Amino acid sequence: xxSNFILxxxxxxLCLIVLGLTGCSIGPAVQPWEKxxxxxxxxxxxxxxxxxxxxxxxxxxxxxxxxxxxxGGGGCGCN
Amino acid sequence: MKSxxxxxxxxxxxxxxxxxxxLPASQTAFAEAVPESSIVSFKYxxxxxxxxxxxxxxxxxxxxxxxxxxxxxxxxxxTYTNDSVSGASPDAHSTVVSGASKMTENRQAxxxxxxxxxxxxxxxxxxxYSTEHDxxxxxxxxxxxxxxxxxxTTFTFGGSYTTDxxxxxxxxxxxxxxxxxxxxxxxxxxxxxxxxxxxxLGYASGKGDYNDHYKLFDLRPDKRESxxxxxxxNHHFDxxxxxxxxxxxxxxxxxxxxxHTFGMEYVQPLPHEWTVTPLFRFYxxxxxxxxxxxxxxxxxxxxxxxxxxxxSAFGATSIGVKVEKKIGKEWLVDARFESYEQRPEWSISGGxxxxxxxxxxxxxxxxxxxxx
Numbered sequence: 001x002x003s004n005f006i007l008x009x010x011x012x013x014l015c016l017i018v019l020g021l022t023g024c025s026i027g028p029a030v031q032p033w034e035k036x037x038x039x040x041x042x043x044x045x046x047x048x049x050x051x052x053x054x055x056x057x058x059x060x061x062x063x064x065x066x067x068x069x070x071x072g073g074g075g076c077g078c079n
Numbered sequence: 080m081k082s083x084x085x086x087x088x089x090x091x092x093x094x095x096x097x098x099x100x101x102l103p104a105s106q107t108a109f110a111e112a113v114p115e116s117s118i119v120s121f122k123y124x125x126x127x128x129x130x131x132x133x134x135x136x137x138x139x140x141x142x143x144x145x146x147x148x149x150x151x152x153x154x155x156x157x158t159y160t161n162d163s164v165s166g167a168s169p170d171a172h173s174t175v176v177s178g179a180s181k182m183t184e185n186r187q188a189x190x191x192x193x194x195x196x197x198x199x200x201x202x203x204x205x206x207x208y209s210t211e212h213d214x215x216x217x218x219x220x221x222x223x224x225x226x227x228x229x230x231x232t233t234f235t236f237g238g239s240y241t242t243d244x245x246x247x248x249x250x251x252x253x254x255x256x257x258x259x260x261x262x263x264x265x266x267x268x269x270x271x272x273x274x275x276x277x278x279x280l281g282y283a284s285g286k287g288d289y290n291d292h293y294k295l296f297d298l299r300p301d302k303r304e305s306x307x308x309x310x311x312x313n314h315h316f317d318x319x320x321x322x323x324x325x326x327x328x329x330x331x332x333x334x335x336x337x338x339h340t341f342g343m344e345y346v347q348p349l350p351h352e353w354t355v356t357p358l359f360r361f362y363x364x365x366x367x368x369x370x371x372x373x374x375x376x377x378x379x380x381x382x383x384x385x386x387x388x389x390x391s392a393f394g395a396t397s398i399g400v401k402v403e404k405k406i407g408k409e410w411l412v413d414a415r416f417e418s419y420e421q422r423p424e425w426s427i428s429g430g431x432x433x434x435x436x437x438x439x440x441x442x443x444x445x446x447x448x449x450x451x
Contacts, residue, residue, distance in 0.1 A: 072218055
């Protein structure tokens with residue numbers, strides 16, 4: 001189970017690394033002047049930081065799993 | 080081996096190990112370019128959970144965040160949070176040692192991070208501190224992002240170190256520690272003008288005290304390793320000007336818990352600077368190997384054991400909506416409502432503990448943000 005997880009994860013990340021290094025995205029490489037849509041707040045992964053922190057912490061205080069999107073952050077007596 | 084007598088399933092589980100809402104200084108992968116403006120943001124949270132016929136934990140929290148870019152190369156960000164928790168933890172199978180059925184708790188947390196922007200990436204150092212009367216947590220983190228020449232690919236590397244100290248109110252002479260190291264690597268890739276994806280791998284290793292000192296029959300391993308695989312995909316629909324935000328996370332740990340989380344949001348801008356975002360989330364986990372189910376009492380206790388229902392197998396759904404309104408170029412007002420439900424029979428891997436009651440929660444957030 002564990003080795004399977006690691007293998008699949010590595011495959012996925014290697015795939016993206018290769019895509020990035022070779023500049024081979026689904027179509028031609030996106031040019032700087034074509035990134036107006038990508039610059040919109042809803043197209044970023046950060047989102048609303050206070051909203052994310054409240055929401056993620058509610059989940060992590062009621063569920064066994066947590067993390068995945070980044071590093072850092074302290075614990076609390078709720079876990 | 081000790082003998083075990085099971086508590087009544089309706090014993091009210093109080094405790095200070097409840098839903099305090101912390102604000103960790105978590106850094107999300109993929110730092111962007113230097114921010115163009117300073118931001119001050121305020122957010123209020125009201126949270127209430129319940130089980131059939133009974134309200135449980137209630138939380139009122141507020142947070143203030145400030146972020147300032149400096150000299151076009153740096154930014155400093157800080158957050159202060161204060162939350163007040165009152166009520167009792169989930170009913171059934173969650174037994175408090177002290178017999179107290181109600182509790183109140185106040186928590187304060189501060190985090191600070193500094194980012195240095197470079198021509199091809201950024202470096203962020205962060206720390207956080209959180210204190211409540213029986214618990215102190217400190218965390219330090221570092222993260223680096225490297226972007227390719229065409230800025231379509233970003234690699235992220237990060238690590239953190241966290242120490243937690245628990246000083247239970249029912250045993251003030253005792254202090255219990257836990258230290259956790261974690262690391263992550265990630266790739267963010269622009270696929271098209273309307274698509275961006277991210278893959279993160281995370282690993283955490285903790286050693287020390289994991290017991291819940293306010294519950295009876297709770298003895299957990301003193302080491303926990305966890306791994307996460309997370310992928311996210313944002314797609315913009317030109318015709319409707321809306322954006323779908325999809326995410327999936329797989330989590331596995333040495334307690335024997337495997338969990339899947341699916342998230343979906345759809346951000347739809349409307350006339351007059353309004354935006355509405357419906358949200359849906361599904362979560363499912365297996366039970367920890369040492370979870371003691373309600374229906375299968377043991378004559379003797381194994382090496383490790385816990386009655387904590389958060390370590391049982393269950394599934395959970397969340398539905399919600401967020402509404403935002405821009406006022407001029409500088410102000411943003413937002414409100415968010417979410418309804419959450421947890422049931423043992425919703426675990427996609429089966430094995431849910433049917434003796435546990437359903438669990439509900441609803442949260443309301445109201446925020447105000449000003450750009451300078």
